[in-house]
Structure formats: C-alpha cells, structure tokens
Amino acid sequence: MSKQNSRSIAASLATAACSLLGTSTVAPVQAQEEPGWDFNTALLYYGESDGRVQDFSLNVLANRAFVDDRILSLGLTVDSLTGATPSGALPFDGPQTFTRPSGKAVYTTSANEIPLDDSFLDTRVALTAGWAQPFARLYTFNAGLSASKEYDYVHIGGNAGLSRDFNKRNTTLSLGLAYAQDSLNPEGGTPVPLSPMLDVGDLSNRMGDQDKDVVDVVLGLTQVVNRNLLFQFNYSLSQSSGYLNDPFKFLSLVDPVSGDPVSHTPAPGISGPSHEYRFESRPDERTKHSVYGQAKYYMSGKVLDLSYRYMTDDWEIDSHTLDARYRWPLGDRRYLEPHVRWYTQTAADFYRISLVDGAAPLEFASADYRLGEFDAITVGMKYGWKTRSDNEMSVRLEYYMQDGTAPSDQIIGNQAGRDLYPDLDAIIAQFSYRF
C-alpha cells in the first residue's frame, strides 16, 4: 500500500472520528515509515467582544498506525466556556429584568443595550475514537464513535464510511453515514415552546429532558487532475428531528403600535421578569442539503486551497461559504498562510425579531440571531515552522465578524431607531504542536 493511500485512509478515519461533534475533518496523518503514534495538539482562545462568549480549548488528536495501514484515532477536546450571549429579547429605552434559565433568580440589563444572558458557564469534554483499514485492495472502511458532555447536554454518536479508489487511485468515491443522539437537560427543565417567561420559582411551563436525533449522509468524489491539482466534491444530507429549540432563547412580546415590550408585573413579594417574553419555538424537523467543492493547487512551492459550500434547508435558510488559504513557504522549514472566509445566509422563515401582542398566534418563532440574515467575514494569518527535531508548530490569529440586518417589514414603531441585531466580533488565537 502506498504512502499516499495510507494518508487517505487516515483522512477517512479522522473524518469519522471528529465529524459527529460538528467538527468534520478530513485529516492526513504524517506519513509513517514505521508504525507509531502521531499527535496533533492545539490550544485555542476564542473571544467575543462586549463580554460575550469566551472559550479556552485544549484539543488532542492521536493517530496510531499499525501494519497493513490500519489506523486507530483517538481525540479529546476540553472547552471552558464563559460569558454572555444574546437572549433574543429586543433592546428598549428602559432596563429589563429576566428570570434566569434555572428559574431561581433574575438578572437585569441596562436601557438601550441588547439583552445578554450572562448565566453562560460550562465545561465541555468531547471524546472520539475511530478505526480505519483497507480491504480488497481498492476499498477502505472506517468506523467511529463520539461522545461529549456538558453540564446540561450529552451527545453520543456513531459513524461508518466506505471508499473505493478508481483510475489508478486518481479517483475516489466515498460514502459516509453518521447518527447522533443528543440529550438536553437544562437546569429547571426545557421551556414549553412559546410559553411565557415566569416569575422566580414557577417552573410550571417546563418540560423534562428532551432529545434530538441527527442523521447525516455524505457522498464524496475526490479527483486528482494532474501533478499539481486535485479537487473534491461532496453532497451532504442532514436530517435532524426532535427538540431543535435553544432552551435559553426567547422573544419580546411587543406593543403593536409602539413596538416597546409589554410590561409584566410579578406576583407580590416575588421577583420576576419586567416585561412579557415568550420562549422560542422551532419546528421539530430539519432537513439540510449541502454541496461542497474544494480545490488544491500547487504552484512552485506555494499552495492555494479554495473551497465553496452551498447549503439549503427546509427552514428556508440558504447559505454560501467561500474559503481561501494561501500557503507561502519561507525557506524549507517555515511558512505563512493568509486565510479569508466569507459567509452569507438568509433568515429562517420563522425568524422574528419580536412577537406582536394581540396578533394571530404563530406556530413557530425564534429571535436567535444565528437564524437571521447576516454576512460574516473571517480574516487571519498563520505562521508555521518545523522544530529541530522535525516536529511542527504553528500560531494563528484570526478575526471573525458578523454583520446582520433585522427584516425591515418586522420593525414596529420605536424599534426603528434601536440596535435590533446583535452583531458579533471575535478573535481566534491558536497554538498548535504536532509531534
């Protein structure tokens, strides 16, 4: 079996090992003259401005090659998350008080600020394990398991894939299947969709633990064009079912004329929300289709990596993602790699910036900014080098920015002059070591 083929097996395996955690990767391991361990490690800082989400993350992916190009892959990720995140409520001229997701206390946000829920504190541990091996000369089989645990969220998943080489191994067709079952058990319970935010201590609108299932199918074609160019095309189908809400997101109930939130008076002697809020309601099914293309082109030592993805789903979200990387060698042992990514999406058909008091009830509504219409840009730079012992290190720094717009036909009265969409600015800083 060739060294190249060994890498393609490792790539399949890493895909299997990582992808169920929303971290799909096609990974080469270092070509191994002799079987042994190969460790990819990274420390990550992800930080959003304005006191929003901060994540420190440790990542380890270990690959062990055995004879006959059989490969074991083990992954560990530990995330430490803090900070605040937009709740979905609209800003307003006065302060707003909200009951915490646990139902045990309240918090207050200042006038004219986009309300953030600051009760965001979590540690996430994720594990992956995968196995890949060739068989019948031109086939490679892989299978994997994944699991992750947060304070109020558990994920388990499995995946399997098969690929076959054609045309002197210049063409590879692959099929991958994955199944995940996730369980949500937020403190205080999951809120009934569209139910009102209640006073402290009142959990009558809460349900028990909720589940969701995700089935993924990926069909892939990889083609070597010539000595310097190869490309990949994928088609992906992803079906989610079950509880697809974010239990921490809600919408403001607003006056139909002024657009201001409707006041709420808590029961005597009890803390509670200052205004009327309704928990979000998403459909319990979602089907996504994606097509993905990637090209890698070698130009006298420099490598251009271009990819494009189109996604469409039955929530009426369409998105386009363009990604470009240019690896620029500085001598034999160092390189620079600028990176640009551009993303745009349309809003889900049930995206609402608020609910209107007295209007006909809606079946589905969410003010989650991630379901709204926005563009995003990432720009970054990576610098990599080889150590004296031929291990690899790299640092990268990136800036990620989202710029969204509230649908003009949903803006009512006083809302017109307010900041209705929580734009996002974030820094991604990473140190990687491979040995």
Next chain:
Amino acid sequence: MRRLVTARLSAVVFCLAAAASGCSSMGVEPWERDVLAKEEMQLTTDPVEAGIDDHIYFSKEASSGGRGFGGGGCGCN
C-alpha cells in the same frame, strides 16, 4: 418529502458516477505523485484546526458540514 430526498440522492449518485467516468482521463501515474504526497497538498492539512473551525462556525451560524458530517454534539446551537 422522503420521495424528494430519494430522488435527490439518486440524482447525486448518478452525477458522481458520471463524473467518475469522466474523470478517467484525468490523473497521474503512480510515480508522478511527489507533489500530491506533500503534506500541504492534503485536502485537510491540519485536522485539529479544521475541527476547531467547524465547531466555531457550527456554533455561530445556521450551516454546518459540507466537508464532512454536519452532526450535532454541542448545546451551542
């Protein structure tokens, strides 16, 4: 819905098969793989970094997957 999905899948399989047969005129001989064997020419050069990025964008955008499975695995979306 299921019929639509089946039809789309069939169309994609057909296209991939057609593309694969069309691809038979492309490619290199085994001894011409020196450049393709370089680490920087792998489709994913850094699997951990790719995983980190997929996780970030999965958490902040309504799209995921494409390169591989879209999956779940996080309470962040």
